[in-house]
Amino acid sequence: xxxxxxxxxxxxxxxxxxxxxxxxxxxxxxxxxxxxxxxxxxxxxxxxxxxxxxxxxxxxxxxxxxxxxxxxxxxxxxxxxxxxxxxxxxxxxxxxxxxxxxxxxxxxxxxxxxxxxxxxxxxxxxxxxxxxxxxxxxxxxxxxxxxxxxxxxxxxxxxxxxxxxxxxxxxxxxxxxxxxxxxxxxxxxxxxxxxxxxxxxxxxxxxxxxxxxxxxxxxxxxxxxxxxxxxxxxxxxxxxxxxxxxxxxxxxxxxxxxxxxxxxxxxxxxxxxxxxxxxxxxxxxxxxxxxxxxxxxxxxxxxxxxxxxxxx
Amino acid sequence: xxxxxxxxxxxxxxxxxxxxxxxxxxxxxxxxxxxxxxxxxxxxxxxxxxxxxxxxxxxxxxxxxxxxxxxxxxxxxxxxxxxxxxxxxxxxxxxxxxxxxxxxxxxxxxxxxxxxxxxxxxxxxxxxxxxxxxxxxxxxxxxxxxxxxxxxxxxxxxxxxxxxxxxxxxxxxxxxxxxxxxxxxxxxxxxxxxxxxxxxxxxxxxxxxxxxxxxxxxxxxxxxxxxxxxxxxxxxxxxxxxxxxxxxxxxxxxxxxxxxxxxxxxxxxxxxxxxxxxxxxxxxxxxxxxxxxxxxxxxxxxxxxxxxxxxxxxxxxxxxxxxxxxxxxxxxxxxxxxxxxxxxxxxxxxxxxxxxxxxxxxxxxxxxxxxxxxxxxxxxxxxxxxxxxxxxxxxxxxxxxxxxxxxxxxxxxxxxxxxxxxxxxxxxxxxxxxxxxxxxxxxxxxxxxxxxxxxxxxxxxxxxxxxxxxxxxxxxxxxxxxxxxxxxxxxxxxxxxxxxxxxxxxxxxxxxxxxxxxxxxxxxxxxxxxxxxxxxxxxxxxxxxxxxxxx
Numbered sequence: 033x034x035x036x037x038x039x040x041x042x043x044x045x046x047x048x049x050x051x052x053x054x055x056x057x058x059x060x061x062x063x064x065x066x067x068x069x070x071x072x073x074x075x076x077x078x079x080x081x082x083x084x085x086x087x088x089x090x091x092x093x094x095x096x097x098x099x100x101x102x103x104x105x106x107x108x109x110x111x112x113x114x115x116x117x118x119x120x121x122x123x124x125x126x127x128x129x130x131x132x133x134x135x136x137x138x139x140x141x142x143x144x145x146x147x148x149x150x151x152x153x154x155x156x157x158x159x160x161x162x163x164x165x166x167x168x169x170x171x172x173x174x175x176x177x178x179x180x181x182x183x184x185x186x187x188x189x190x191x192x193x194x195x196x197x198x199x200x201x202x203x204x205x206x207x208x209x210x211x212x213x214x215x216x217x218x219x220x221x222x223x224x225x226x227x228x229x230x231x232x233x234x235x236x237x238x239x240x241x242x243x244x245x246x247x248x249x250x251x252x253x254x255x256x257x258x259x260x261x262x263x264x265x266x267x268x269x270x271x272x273x274x275x276x277x278x279x280x281x282x283x284x285x286x287x288x289x290x291x292x293x294x295x296x297x298x299x300x301x302x303x304x305x306x307x308x309x310x311x312x313x314x315x316x317x318x319x320x321x322x323x324x325x326x327x328x329x330x331x332x333x334x335x336x337x338x339x340x341x342x343x344x
Numbered sequence: 345x346x347x348x349x350x351x352x353x354x355x356x357x358x359x360x361x362x363x364x365x366x367x368x369x370x371x372x373x374x375x376x377x378x379x380x381x382x383x384x385x386x387x388x389x390x391x392x393x394x395x396x397x398x399x400x401x402x403x404x405x406x407x408x409x410x411x412x413x414x415x416x417x418x419x420x421x422x423x424x425x426x427x428x429x430x431x432x433x434x435x436x437x438x439x440x441x442x443x444x445x446x447x448x449x450x451x452x453x454x455x456x457x458x459x460x461x462x463x464x465x466x467x468x469x470x471x472x473x474x475x476x477x478x479x480x481x482x483x484x485x486x487x488x489x490x491x492x493x494x495x496x497x498x499x500x501x502x503x504x505x506x507x508x509x510x511x512x513x514x515x516x517x518x519x520x521x522x523x524x525x526x527x528x529x530x531x532x533x534x535x536x537x538x539x540x541x542x543x544x545x546x547x548x549x550x551x552x553x554x555x556x557x558x559x560x561x562x563x564x565x566x567x568x569x570x571x572x573x574x575x576x577x578x579x580x581x582x583x584x585x586x587x588x589x590x591x592x593x594x595x596x597x598x599x600x601x602x603x604x605x606x607x608x609x610x611x612x613x614x615x616x617x618x619x620x621x622x623x624x625x626x627x628x629x630x631x632x633x634x635x636x637x638x639x640x641x642x643x644x645x646x647x648x649x650x651x652x653x654x655x656x657x658x659x660x661x662x663x664x665x666x667x668x669x670x671x672x673x674x675x676x677x678x679x680x681x682x683x684x685x686x687x688x689x690x691x692x693x694x695x696x697x698x699x700x701x702x703x704x705x706x707x708x709x710x711x712x713x714x715x716x717x718x719x720x721x722x723x724x725x726x727x728x729x730x731x732x733x734x735x736x737x738x739x740x741x742x743x744x745x746x747x748x749x750x751x752x753x754x755x756x757x758x759x760x761x762x763x764x765x766x767x768x769x770x771x772x773x774x775x776x777x778x779x780x781x782x783x784x785x786x787x788x789x790x791x792x793x794x795x796x797x798x799x800x801x802x803x804x805x806x807x808x809x810x811x812x813x814x815x816x817x818x819x820x821x822x823x824x825x826x827x828x829x830x831x832x833x834x835x836x837x838x839x840x841x842x843x844x845x846x847x848x849x850x851x852x853x854x855x856x857x858x859x860x861x862x863x864x865x866x867x868x869x870x871x872x873x874x875x876x877x878x879x880x881x882x883x884x885x886x887x888x889x890x891x892x893x894x895x
Contacts, residue, residue: 062771062772063771063772063775064769064770064771064772064774064775065771065774065775066771067486068771068774069409069410070409070793071774071790071791071792071793071812072812073779073811073812074486074811075488075489075492075811076502077481077488077498077501077502078484078485078486078488078489078501080502081481081482081483081484081485081488081501081502082484082486084481084484085482085484110557113401114399114401114402115401115402115404115407115557116402116403116404116407116557116558116560116561117557117578118557121578122578125578125579126579181610184611184614185614188614188618189614189617189618192618195618195620196606196611196614196615196618196620197604197606197611197614197615197620198580198581198604199580201577201580288607288608289608289610289611290611291580291604291605291606291607291608291611293399293577293578293579293580293605297579297607298579301607304769304770304771305771306771
């Protein structure tokens with residue numbers, strides 16, 4: 033297991049370098065002047081000063097070298113549009129908030145989605161099953177921004193139960209502002225988990241070893257929890273990695289609508305503003321998260337399914 | 345059996361209840377509305393929450409480029425002059441000013457009671473330091489060009505070596521603590537009004553030098569205006585409180601102005617309607633909601649100094665008759681009422697209503713009838729030798745432009761002209777347009793928001809060398825007349841020259857390089873408790889010292 037982890041960590045390095053290179057090339061390709069935000073053209077002297085300040089007057093490989101050096105020294109550079117802040121500041125402020133949003137959405141998806149799927153599988157084709165799958169279909173079909181706006185309209189404006197926007201500053205603070213965004217973001221993963229768990233449980237319950245366990249006289253609860261559920265969770269765990277990617281990109285939209293000051297919303301703005309250093313910094317961060325998440329999933333896979341462990 | 349199922353069900357439900365309970369604990373969002381007493385007059389609690397539409401990219405006057413920064417800065421700092429509702433300069437930190445006979449030297453006499461929040465007095469030296477800092481190439485200030493009217497400014501800003509020597513030559517000096525002398529490259533009659541812009545604010549030298557980039561953080565910042573920066577949680581909240589040490593503090597009624605930064609237009613409106621903010625910042629309302637919001641008593645619309653226009657590439661659409669036809673066919677009233685819906689004003693020239701001298705300057709162009717004139721348009725088109733029948737219309741992807749373009753496409757179809765709409769992302773669009781003007785463009789959409797309230801700001805766009813002229817229009821006569829206007833300090837005489845310029849563009853024999861469509865407005869939402877005193881100037885500024893929360 034240890035060699036496995038070490039090998040995977042080593043692979044992260046070329047992955048990150050490749051991500052930097054692709055992002056760099058793509059951002060240059062889309063063109064646009066990072067210093068011109070209004071229709072007013074930037075006078076030549078000012079354009080020259082700004083390019084000099086942000087190294088944009090150097091050849092592309094020199095700029096690339098600056099970025100790589102920045103990533104390796106954890107100094108992601110100054111922001112081109114927010115002149116008083118560095119990318120490190122922005123990430124330090126925004127990342128915990130996005131992380132919290134993502135985690136809460138994920139938790140809510142797990143806590144509601146998995147039991148929903150389990151219960152639906154235990155009573156297949158019953159009223160409960162139909163209702164559960166109907167809710168799950170809604171979660172699939174409705175885009176998160178639509179749900180978000182509806183939620184704000186009904187629960188904030190009409191009923192006044194929750195604030196329309198905003199986010200608590202400290203990571204450990206919990207208040208009303210967390211509820212609607214986490215719900216909107218977690219709806220799709222919840223639906224995904226529910227369906228996935230239901231499907232794999234139904235399939236697992238047909239297996240011979242389950243029949244054997246029941247025939248042996250084991251208690252129903254032990255059969256379900258230890259034998260059926262544990263094996264049914266493997267597809268759910270596998271799905272977590274791509275779902276995490278979905279949640280991360282989903283935060284962009286949710287953060288924008290709820291005015292949550294996380295890095296997702298920032299990322300969108302930086303692309304429009306052509307703020308190269310911020311785009312680069314956040315892309316690198318996001319890709320490292322996904323790599324770490326995939327590693328975690330693979331480890332969990334090993335924990336849940338001993339057969340994969342032996343193969344190593 | 346049943347017990348186990350029940351257990352699982354209950355566990356699942358508990359999970360979601362726990363989440364909801366966690367959400368219900370703790371305080372709610374920030375921001376307090378004003379609570380009034382029963383009588384009319386000022387409320388006891390003079391607190392007003394604003395919904396800002398964007399995070400200010402910087403609160404450094406040298407680096408601030410957008411409206412949110414500018415609005416916050418003009419309330420926490422003390423400018424030399426302010427602009428009143430007629431865009432005339434009124435004394436602020438400068439209690440009076442003199443112009444030399446040739447108009448090239450401006451002397452500001454500063455008040456003696458200006459004070460920084462750390463107790464230091466505000467002196468003319470602060471302004472000298474700050475203006476030179478804004479012009480320094482190291483700072484790479486976007487708005488350095490606002491100071492280009494000063495002697496030696498452009499040279500200093502574009503210097504690559506020997507910069508200190510050039511800095512000493514910049515035409516601003518403090519002859520004593522309360523006298524600021526400015527030397528201009530030419531007589532610029534609008535300079536005093538222009539100095540109300542944030543680029544001309546002073547910063548506290550010791551603070552800037554001590555904290556570098558971080559000097560604008562609330563714990564470091566030193567300001568000299570009617571309000572102080574109490575809290576700035578980036579991207580989330582920016583709170584101002586009254587500065588009791590300010591020279592005019594006794595007339596300022598608001599004690600605190602919390603601000604929530606809400607970027608999405610729909611969410612901003614929802615925040616207003618649920619009572620979380622008392623006023624929005626004039627940054628615009630979502631186009632599809634305007635129709636509904638207009639009928640609410642909280643709706644207010646302000647004139648703005650800005651022109652929305654369609655520019656012609658006169659190399660592609662070379663026949664003046666065709667340009668006239670295209671301009672005549674546009675039904676501006678229909679576009680304003682049905683599409684834009686922001687109570688904008690139909691444009692009859694470049695300089696918008698509200699600009700000083702509008703009545704003299706406005707040409708009331710015969711080519712921009714309010715309801716369009718299809719008959720006259722067809723007539724003009726028939727006089728064109730070989731008009732271009734297939735036109736490419738370019739515009740950017742911000743909300744509203746596509747709908748306007750589609751409406752105009754239909755109006756031009758009636759003339760027999762087929763328009764292909766081409767939409768682009770903003771930054772790419774700007775790069776695509778040029779300069780030099782892109783030959784693939786026949787017609788393009790742009791707007792121009794005025795920097796200062798003088799018509800020259802919009803008219804000089806159409807000179808040959810202007811970086812904002814994508815029309816290929818280049819007329820030496822026009823350029824010479826613009827130069828003449830810049831040398832005319834007498835307002836009345838200068839407005840006559842502006843009128844001439846407008847005639848050259850939009851008059852009976854005007855060249856029509858662009859067709860102006862409407863003059864911008866700021867639609868806004870304000871609670872009735874603040875609506876009377878909360879105002880947005882045509883240059884998109886909010887003066888918080890004037891706001892009083894009604895009881």
